Amino acid sequence: MNIILIGPPGSGKGTQAKILEERHDMKQLSSGDMLRAAVSEGTEIGQKAKSFMEAGELVPDDLVVEIVTDQIEKLGDKGFILDGFPRNVHQAEVLDQMLDKRDRNIDRVLVVEVSDDMLVERIAGRYTCANCGEGYHDKFKQPETDGVCDKCGSTEFIRRPDDNPDTVRNRLDVYHEQTKPLIDYYRKQDKVRVIDGEQPIEEVTKALEQAMA
Ligand code: AP5
Ligand code: MG
Ligand code: ZN
Numbered sequence: 001m002n003i004i005l006i007g008p009p010g011s012g013k014g015t016q017a018k019i020l021e022e023r024h025d026m027k028q029l030s031s032g033d034m035l036r037a038a039v040s041e042g043t044e045i046g047q048k049a050k051s052f053m054e055a056g057e058l059v060p061d062d063l064v065v066e067i068v069t070d071q072i073e074k075l076g077d078k079g080f081i082l083d084g085f086p087r088n089v090h091q092a093e094v095l096d097q098m099l100d101k102r103d104r105n106i107d108r109v110l111v112v113e114v115s116d117d118m119l120v121e122r123i124a125g126r127y128t129c130a131n132c133g134e135g136y137h138d139k140f141k142q143p144e145t146d147g148v149c150d151k152c153g154s155t156e157f158i159r160r161p162d163d164n165p166d167t168v169r170n171r172l173d174v175y176h177e178q179t180k181p182l183i184d185y186y187r188k189q190d191k192v193r194v195i196d197g198e199q200p201i202e203e204v205t206k207a208l209e210q211a212m213a
Helices: 013-024 031-041 044-055 061-075 089-101 116-124 165-179 181-187 201-212
Strands: 003-006 027-030 080-083 108-113 126-129 135-137 192-196
Touching (some): 003 181, 013 027, 013 135, 027 031, 031 080, 108 181, 116 126, 116 165
Parallel strands (some): 003 108, 027 080
Antiparallel strands (some): 126 135
């Protein structure tokens, strides 16, 4: 099964994709994580993407399409969860063409809805393990032992540079203007299911799993 998670910044796409990945033998493909890795490695794509990400703007389509489709190709027949890609109608069209050529397709598009006020709180409290990338939140998801990652035991954590209030506001605007029209694109293919993303993490997972069944 191949799914797309669509949702505004902070809606829980990454959190849920990681849970689904473990439970359903699927692979999370996060365009944001791929771009952040490219920036920290200083690759050509990373150098070009950096300023767009810092401003909360979409990175140009050609750069993103290239890194995501490369990863899809590497998967073979394994199912995937796209997290953060596609993010506009053009990216969706390119993805459809690419999958079509390989006799693959998207089964479901799961839209996670969260109000803007709650998103700001989620993003302000977010931090990530510097070693394994596990996501945490100051209030909603703390490690079992204070200051120690549940997954890998690391004691180093990082916060994302684009999680400052000004950039977050712009990321929300970009979502409403450029990404939301995607929902109609996939409605026409009858693939969309809308999930209430304001519930606790486990409840959101349950709702996603029901929508996948
Ligand atoms: P990206 O990395 O995709 O960021 P985003 O879409 O802004 O989404 P986030 O990662 O911020 O949020 P999330 O939904 O994953 O939430 P999370 O699970 O962490 O993109 C970053 C940038 O890269 C873009 O601005 C753009 O520049 C570029 N980019 C990426 N893809 C692109 C593309 N396709 N085209 C062009 N440019 C692209 O959860 C947030 C917090 O809330 C966490 O702390 C978590 O613990 C907590 N939490 C999660 N769920 C719950 C819950 N149910 N209840 C309480 N707390 C919760
Ligand atoms: Mg994310
Ligand atoms: Zn870790």
